[in-house]
Amino acid sequence: MAQPSHARGESRPTQGVLIELPPIIRGRVLVTRGTFEVVVTCPKCGRLHRHRQPGIRRAPCNTTYLVRLGRKRVSA
Numbered sequence: 544m545a546q547p548s549h550a551r552g553e554s555r556p557t558q559g560v561l562i563e564l565p566p567i568i569r570g571r572v573l574v575t576r577g578t579f580e581v582v583v584t585c586p587k588c589g590r591l592h593r594h595r596q597p598g599i600r601r602a603p604c605n606t607t608y609l610v611r612l613g614r615k616r617v618s619a
C-alpha cells in the first residue's frame with residue numbers, strides 16, 4: 544500500500560494584481576423634491592460634488608471615489 548504522496552505545495556503563480564481601491568468618502572444625503580442627492584466633499588479639489596447614488600462615482604474633476612452614506616450605525 545504505497546500510495547504516492549503528492550506534494551502538497553502546489554506552487555501557484557502569485558499574480559501581482561493590485562486593485563486600487565478608491566478612497567471612501569462619506570456623503571450626506573440631500574433631499575430635494577422627493578429625490579435625494581448625495582453630496583460629498585471631494586478629496587481632490589475640495590469642492591462639493593453631487594451624485595445620484597452612493598457607490599463608486601466619478602467626479603467632474605476626474606477623481607474616482609467610493610461614496611458611502613454617513614449613516615449612524617445601529618448596533619443591534
Ligand SMILES: [Zn+2]
Nearest residue numbers: 585588602604
Ligand atoms: Zn472634485
